[in-house]
Amino acid sequence: MKAKINSSYIEGKIRAPPSKSLGIRLIFLSLLTKVNLYASQELSDDLLVAKNAVNTLKNGGNYVYLGGSATTLRMLIPIALALGKKIKIDGDETLRRRPLNAIIKALKSAKFSSNSLPLIIEGKLEEETVIEGWESSQYISGLIYAYHIIGGGKIRIIPPISSKSYIEMTIDLFNRIGSDVKFEGNEILVNPRPLRGYEGEIPGDYALASFYALASLLTGGKIEIFGLYDPPDYFGDHNIVEIFSNMGAKSYYSSSWIVESTDEYSPIKINVNDVPDLAISIATLSSVANGCSEIQGIERLRIKESDRISTIISTLGAFGVSAKYTNDNITIKGIKKEKILKGSIICPSDHRIAMMAGVLSLIHGGEVDNAECVKKSNPLFWQDLIKLGGKISLE
Numbered sequence: 599m600k601a602k603i604n605s606s607y608i609e610g611k612i613r614a615p616p617s618k619s620l621g622i623r624l625i626f627l628s629l630l631t632k633v634n635l636y637a638s639q640e641l642s643d644d645l646l647v648a649k650n651a652v653n654t655l656k657n658g659g660n661y662v663y664l665g666g667s668a669t670t671l672r673m674l675i676p677i678a679l680a681l682g683k684k685i686k687i688d689g690d691e692t693l694r695r696r697p698l699n700a701i702i703k704a705l706k707s708a709k710f711s712s713n714s715l716p717l718i719i720e721g722k723l724e725e726e727t728v729i730e731g732w733e734s735s736q737y738i739s740g741l742i743y744a745y746h747i748i749g750g751g752k753i754r755i756i757p758p759i760s761s762k763s764y765i766e767m768t769i770d771l772f773n774r775i776g777s778d779v780k781f782e783g784n785e786i787l788v789n790p791r792p793l794r795g796y797e798g799e800i801p802g803d804y805a806l807a808s809f810y811a812l813a814s815l816l817t818g819g820k821i822e823i824f825g826l827y828d829p830p831d832y833f834g835d836h837n838i839v840e841i842f843s844n845m846g847a848k849s850y851y852s853s854s855w856i857v858e859s860t861d862e863y864s865p866i867k868i869n870v871n872d873v874p875d876l877a878i879s880i881a882t883l884s885s886v887a888n889g890c891s892e893i894q895g896i897e898r899l900r901i902k903e904s905d906r907i908s909t910i911i912s913t914l915g916a917f918g919v920s921a922k923y924t925n926d927n928i929t930i931k932g933i934k935k936e937k938i939l940k941g942s943i944i945c946p947s948d949h950r951i952a953m954m955a956g957v958l959s960l961i962h963g964g965e966v967d968n969a970e971c972v973k974k975s976n977p978l979f980w981q982d983l984i985k986l987g988g989k990i991s992l993e
């Protein structure tokens with residue numbers, strides 16, 4: 599599918615897409631306590647594969663297909679071992695490229711038939727796991743679940759720790775429903791307690807909602823995004839509200855996220871190691887900032903759905919914005935909105951890159967081929983933009 603986009607003005611009120619990260623966590627939580635999720639909209643591909651994976655575990659199946667969801671894959675590995683399952687796992691070609699080295703090295707009593715998908719896992723989980731923290735936090739979230747399944751355990755993380763906010767998200771979820779998980783220094787202690795259940799909607803996703811915010815910021819508009827969770831106190835995706843405000847936008851949270859464009863945005867210098875999914879959103883606003891922005895801590899963006907160091911730079915380039923990579927940083931030279939070009943990209947099977955090109959195209963037009971790849975996290979992305987005033991045709 600190709601999205602053909604004309605210059606638009608984005609304004610209105612919209613529900614945030616359900617959180618990819620919280621949704622997957624809540625689905626896995628149903629292995630441990632009663633979970634009843636209400637779906638206000640069509641589920642994304644990643645939530646669907648997580649649901650299928652959990653159903654397979656519950657029904658005693660021995661094969662799961664995970665599409666492109668690395669969060670589901672990397673959480674599932676320790677969880678399946680904790681449940682004593684031997685299971686074959688596969689995924690699409692983006693997931694087959696995602697590394698699994700740190701977990702293979704860490705799980706000494708498990709057998710992996712290969713070091714990437716497709717693979718068969720079997721074995722058991724020891725009471726303490728020592729794992730390198732650089733490659734992905736998703737293993738550590740999975741281990742926290744796994745230790746709830748086997749009655750407790752300890753995780754020792756060898757620093758540096760990447761994507762720390764997502765470890766905090768997992769711990770916060772368990773502690774809110776009654777468990778006792780402590781994160782001290784580089785160690786996590788899981789001391790399971792009886793868990794309360796969860797009933798309700800999947801809360802909204804700040805990182806995905808940020809593309810609606812960007813759509814209004816880039817087109818002189820104003821928007822209200824509802825359905826988000828109240829910002830917790832760790833540094834996480836919800837801090838995008840403050841980051842956009844620091845860049846000069848009107849942006850604040852008060853039961854919903856209120857965003858209003860201003861005449862000029864300031865450049866930013868920020869390290870995204872704790873919140874890697876925000877890199878693309880920050881890069882997008884940096885393209886029209888009044889000066890050079892520097893996004894640091896980005897080396898691991900190479901091992902996402904696409905090599906995001908190169909896809910961020912090439913997508914900005916397609917709209918006339920120059921950016922370069924040096925030594926764990928991307929530097930983006932902002933230009934005036936009037937100078938943004940009509941751009942065109944073929945999306946490299948990366949939902950966030952499609953969304954980035956989609957909102958940049960709202961300025962002076964553009965085209966996104968392979969536009970359906972937004973389904974990974976937000977199947978309503980294009981329809982929502984149209985509802986908000988986007989002049990978009992899907993062919």
Ligand SMILES: O=C(O)C1=C[C@@H](OP(=O)(O)O)[C@@H](O)[C@H](O)C1
Pocket residue numbers: 618619620669733734735736739760761764765874875
């Ligand atoms: O735990 C999670 O929900 C996630 C963790 C992050 O991955 P890494 O820990 O691999 O950086 C993030 O990029 C991903 O989109 C979601």
Ligand SMILES: C=C(OP(=O)(O)O)C(=O)O
Pocket residue numbers: 618666667668669670875902903950975
């Ligand atoms: C990296 C991402 O997802 P995952 O690792 O879950 O595939 C993402 O959504 O940007």
